[in-house]
Amino acid sequence: SQxxxxxxxxxxxxxxxxxxxxxxxxxxxxxxxxxYRQDPGRGPVFLLLIRENEKEKRKERLKVTFDTTLxxxxxxxxxxxxADSATYLCALVGSARQLTFGSGTQLTVxx
Amino acid sequence: SxxxxxxxxxxxxxxxxxxxxxxxxxxxxxxxxxWYRQAAGRGLQLLFYSVGIGQISSEVPQNLSASRPQDRQxxxxxxxxxxxxxxxxxxxxxxxxxxxxxxxxxxxPGTRLTVT
Numbered sequence: 001s002q003x004x005x006x007x008x009x010x011x012x013x014x015x016x017x018x019x020x021x022x023x024x025x026x027x028x029x030x031x032x033x034x035x036y037r038q039d040p041g042r043g044p045v046f047l048l049l050i051r052e053n054e055k056e057k058r059k060e061r062l063k064v065t066f067d068t069t070l071x072x073x074x075x076x077x078x079x080x081x082x083a084d085s086a087t088y089l090c091a092l093v094g095s096a097r098q099l100t101f102g103s104g105t106q107l108t109v110x111x
Numbered sequence: 112s113x114x115x116x117x118x119x120x121x122x123x124x125x126x127x128x129x130x131x132x133x134x135x136x137x138x139x140x141x142x143x144x145x146w147y148r149q150a151a152g153r154g155l156q157l158l159f160y161s162v163g164i165g166q167i168s169s170e171v172p173q174n175l176s177a178s179r180p181q182d183r184q185x186x187x188x189x190x191x192x193x194x195x196x197x198x199x200x201x202x203x204x205x206x207x208x209x210x211x212x213x214x215x216x217x218x219x220p221g222t223r224l225t226v227t
Contacts, residue, residue, distance in 0.1 A: 034214065
């Protein structure tokens with residue numbers, strides 16, 4: 001069955017640095033991969049979608065890469081701020097647009 | 112943009128009792144709808160999805176069921192709750208393609224269910 005893994009459960013970085021989160025998947029060839037942000041006690045919020053034919057996508061301080069050969073996506077937050085502290089989830093998109101989520105990486109940006 | 116409503120926000124139920132969680136969607140029509148569950152300290156697990164009224168697909172065998180009686184209403188039910196049903200239940204809807212991707216999902220505020 002398809003499997004999606006986010007390598008780090010928790011990541012602490014200093015304010016102003018770039019945070020890099022990793023998402024790996026197996027037994028699947030997704031046409032789309034998404035990243036969401038989830039704050040405690042709340043539902044996830046969509047951040048970025050990247051298609052299989054796109055190598056990189058940017059939105060303000062966020063950047064996502066998608067390597068279908070390595071079956072890996074990297075999510076970067078540049079010039080990180082304490083307000084970026086949250087859990088970040090990657091998700092693969094299925095045929096009915098249903099999502100298979102990774103377990104998430106809890107990012108803490110230290111002031 | 113879309114708004115997802117879920118109620119109740121929190122619920123404490125004894126083992127063996129029935130369950131009904133409701134989700135309604137505003138600001139779109141004919142969306143795909145989804146129920147996810149997040150157990151404590153774990154990721155989101157897809158439970159059910161629906162591509163139209165009366166059409167339900169189940170992802171995980173369990174004692175839960177779902178129904179979609181109207182285009183923008185999605186209900187999660189159980190006849191008898193188990194302790195393992197405790198968790199954070201989230202309803203989600205797909206985008207319409209207007210002002211956003213049809214692949215992005217909008218999530219409701221969630222229902223925190225504790226089965227005692």
